[in-house]
Amino acid sequence: xxxxxxxxxxxxxxxxxxxxxxxxxxxxxxxxxxxxxxxxxxxxxxxxxxxxxxxxxxxxxxxxxxxxxxxxxxxxxxxxxxxxxxxxxxxxxxxxxxxxxxxxxxxxxxxxxxxxxxxxxxxxxxxxxxxxxxxxxxxxxxxxxxxxxxxxxxxxxxxxxxxxxxxxxxxxxxxxxxxxxxxxxxxxxxxxxxxxxxxxxxxxxxxxxxx
Amino acid sequence: xxxxxxxxxxxxxxxxxxxxxxxxxxxxxxxxxxxxxxxxxxxxxxxxxxxxxxxxxxxxxxxxxxxxxxxxxxxxxxxxxxxxxxxxxxxxxxxxxxxxxxxxxxxxxxxxxxxxxxxxxxxxxxxxxxxxxxxxxxxxxxxxxxxxxxxxxxxxxxxxxxxxxxxxxxxxxxxxxxxxxxxxxxxxxxxxxxxxxxxxxxxxxxxxxxx
Numbered sequence: 001x002x003x004x005x006x007x008x009x010x011x012x013x014x015x016x017x018x019x020x021x022x023x024x025x026x027x028x029x030x031x032x033x034x035x036x037x038x039x040x041x042x043x044x045x046x047x048x049x050x051x052x053x054x055x056x057x058x059x060x061x062x063x064x065x066x067x068x069x070x071x072x073x074x075x076x077x078x079x080x081x082x083x084x085x086x087x088x089x090x091x092x093x094x095x096x097x098x099x100x101x102x103x104x105x106x107x108x109x110x111x112x113x114x115x116x117x118x119x120x121x122x123x124x125x126x127x128x129x130x131x132x133x134x135x136x137x138x139x140x141x142x143x144x145x146x147x148x149x150x151x152x153x154x155x156x157x158x159x160x161x162x163x164x165x166x167x168x169x170x171x172x173x174x175x176x177x178x179x180x181x182x183x184x185x186x187x188x189x190x191x192x193x194x195x196x197x198x199x200x201x202x203x204x205x206x207x208x209x210x211x
Numbered sequence: 212x213x214x215x216x217x218x219x220x221x222x223x224x225x226x227x228x229x230x231x232x233x234x235x236x237x238x239x240x241x242x243x244x245x246x247x248x249x250x251x252x253x254x255x256x257x258x259x260x261x262x263x264x265x266x267x268x269x270x271x272x273x274x275x276x277x278x279x280x281x282x283x284x285x286x287x288x289x290x291x292x293x294x295x296x297x298x299x300x301x302x303x304x305x306x307x308x309x310x311x312x313x314x315x316x317x318x319x320x321x322x323x324x325x326x327x328x329x330x331x332x333x334x335x336x337x338x339x340x341x342x343x344x345x346x347x348x349x350x351x352x353x354x355x356x357x358x359x360x361x362x363x364x365x366x367x368x369x370x371x372x373x374x375x376x377x378x379x380x381x382x383x384x385x386x387x388x389x390x391x392x393x394x395x396x397x398x399x400x401x402x403x404x405x406x407x408x409x410x411x412x413x414x415x416x417x418x419x420x421x422x
Contacts, residue, residue, distance in 0.1 A: 050355050051309055066308040069301055090280055097277040098262055100312040109344075125336035133320075144261050 003028040005070075006048075006056040008035050008205040010116070012108055012166035014055040015199040017070040019161050022202060023195055024078035032204040036116070067165070068096045071158040081158045091152040095159035103137045106130045107166035111173035115207070131174040138180050145182035149189050156193055164190055168198055171207070214239040216281075217259075217267040219246050219416040221327070223319055223377035225266040226410040228281040230372050233413060234406055235289035243415040247327070278376070279307045282369040292369045302363040306370035314348045317341045318377035322384035326418070342385040349391050356393035360400050367404055375401055379409055382418070 005021060007014035007030050021028040033039050033054050041052050049056050049065045057064040057073065064070050075082030083089040110130040113122055141163060144151060151159040167175060167187055177184050190196065200206040216232060218225035218241050232239040244250050244265050252263050260267050260276045268275045268284065275281050286293030294300040321341040324333055352374060355362060362370040378386060378398055388395050401407065411417040 046354075051313075051351055064301060064305070066305045066312075068308040069305045072304065073301070090275060090284070093283065094275070094277045094280045097279040097308075097311055100308055101277075101316050102262075105312050105316050123336055123340060125334055126340045129334060129337045140262050143257075 001027075001060050004031050004058045005029070005203075006031045006033050006058070007054050007203045008033050009200045009203040010169075010205060010207065011035065011054050011203075012104060012111075012169065012199070013053070013067045014203060015168075016067040016104075016158075016162050016165045017055040017057065017074075018199075018202050019196075020071045020074040020081055020158060022197060023156070023161075023193055024074050024080050026074065026078055030203050034205075036210065068100060068158075068162065071096065071162065075158060081156065081161065083152055083157055088153050088157075092157045092159045095151050096162045098140075099159075099162040099165065102133070103141070103163055104165050106133045106137065107173060107175070110134060111166060111169065111171055114173050115171040127174075134174060138175070138183065142180045142182045145186050148182075149186070151186075156190065160186070160190055212238075212271050214268060214270045215242050216240070217242045217244050217269070218265050218414045219244050220411045220414040221380075221416060221418065222246065222265050222414075223315060223322075223380065223410070224264070224278045225414060226379075227278040227315075227369075227373050227376045228266040228268065228285075229410075229413050230407075231282045231285040231292055231369060233408060234367070234372075234404055235285050235291050237285065237289055241414050245416075247421065279311060279369075279373065282307065282373065286369060292367065292372065294363055294368055299364050299368075303368045303370045306362050307373045309351075310370075310373040310376065313344070314352070314374055315376050317344045317348065318384060318386070321345060322377060322380065322382055325384050326382040338385075345385060349386070349394065353391045353393045356397045359393075360397070362397075367401065371397070371401055 003021065003026060005014070005018055005028055007018055018030065035054065039045060040054055046052055048063065051065060053065065055067055055070060057070045064073055072082070083092045110127055113127050150156055151163065164187060177187065214232065214237060216225070216229055216239055218229055229241065246265065250256060251265055257263055259274065262276060264276065266278055266281060268281045275284055283293070294303045321338060324338050361367055362374065375398060388398065
C-alpha cells in the first residue's frame with residue numbers, strides 16, 4: 001500500500017513529513033494541495049483536517065495530520081529517525097516541540113509575509129518582530145549544534161528534519177546561513193544524506209509555477 | 212522520589228506540565244524560576260536547558276524540557292492522559308503539536324506584549340496580527356469541540372491540558388471566552404476535574420507579587 005502525503009512545495013511543515021518519508025525508504029507519493037487557491041480551507045478539506053492545514057498523511061485507514069505526528073508515524077513504521085534509546089526518543093521529541101513552538105511557526109509566517117503577500121500588504125513591524133524571535137531561535141540551535149553533527153545521537157533523526165523545515169528555501173525571510181556556522185555545517189550534513197531532495201524537488205508546486 | 216518542576220505562575224507552558232503532574236497524582240513540587248528577572252537566561256540555567264525556557268522537570272537522573280515532552284513523561288509514568296488506544300495516542304499528540312504551533316505560541320506572546328511590557332513599548336501592529344492568528348485558532352478549537360466534552364476520547368487528556376494552557380489567565384490578550392460556547396463549556400469541564408487548580412494557585416509567582 002502506497003502512503004499518500006497531501007502537500008505542496010512551499011510548505012516547510014509538509015517538507016518535514018515528506019523528507020522523513022523519502023529518507024525512510026517507505027513507499028509514498030505526494031498529492032498536490034493548491035493551498036494558494038484556498039484548497040486547504042474548503043469544507044471538503046476541513047472534513048479531512050479540521051485544522052485546515054497541510055500536511056495530511058493517508059495510509060489505508062489511517063489519516064494523520066500535524067507534521068510531528070506524521071514524523072512519529074514514519075519512525076514507528078520504518079524504525080528510523082526516532083532515536084535509539086528512550087532518552088534519545090525524548091530528546092527527539094523535545095526538538096520537534098521546540099521547532100513547532102519557536103522556530104517553524106515564526107519562520108513560516110515571516111517567509112509568507114515577506115514573499116507571498118503583495119508588496120504593499122507586508123506588515124513591516126510584524127516582520128521585524130518575527131525576525132527578532134527567529135534570531136533567538138538561531139542562537140539556540142547554533143549553540144546546541146556546537147561540536148555535534150546531529151541534534152540527537154550519531155545520525156539524522158526527526159529532530160533534524162523538523163528544525164530544518166524552512167531553512168533550505170531560497171525565499172528570503174532573514175535567515176543568513178553563513179552567519180551561523182554550526183547550523184550551516186549541520187544543513188550540509190542533512191543535504192548530504194543519500195536520497196536527500198530540496199523541497200521544490202520533493203513535492204509538487206513552487207513559486208515558479210505561479211509566475 | 213519527588214519530581215521537581217522548575218516553573219513560574221505566569222507561564223502557560225509551565226501550567227500544562229504542572230496541571231498534568233497535579234491531576235496525575237504523581238508526587239511533585241514546584242521550584243520557582245524568577246523569569247522576569249532573567250533567571251531562565253543565566254548561563255547556569257542555560258546549562259540545564261540550552262533553550263532558556265521553563266518548564267524543566269527533574270526526576271532523579273532524568274531532566275526534561277518542553278511542556279509537551281514533560282506531559283508525555285507524566286502519561287508514561289502515571290498511565291493517564293495519553294489516550295487509551297494507538298489512535299487516541301496519535302490524536303493527543305496531534306492536538307499537542309497544533310497547540311504548540313498555532314495556539315500557545317501566539318497566545319503566550321500576545322499576552323506578554325499586552326500585559327508584561329511597559330505601555331509605551333507595546334507593538335500595536337504585532338498584537339493585532341497575533342490576535343488575528345489566534346482568532347483562526349479559536350475557530351478551529353471551537354469547531355473540534357462541537358458536541359464533545361474532550362478533544363480526544365471520553366476523558367481529559369494531555370491534548371486538553373496543552374490547548375488550555377493560556378486560557379484560564381485573567382490578563383487580557385483578546386480571548387473572549389463567552390464568544391466561543393464550545394471552548395467555554397470545555398474549559399468548565401477542565402476546571403471541574405477533582406484537584407484542578409488555577410495557574411496562580413498551582414505554581415509560585417504571579418503579577419500580584421510584582422506590584
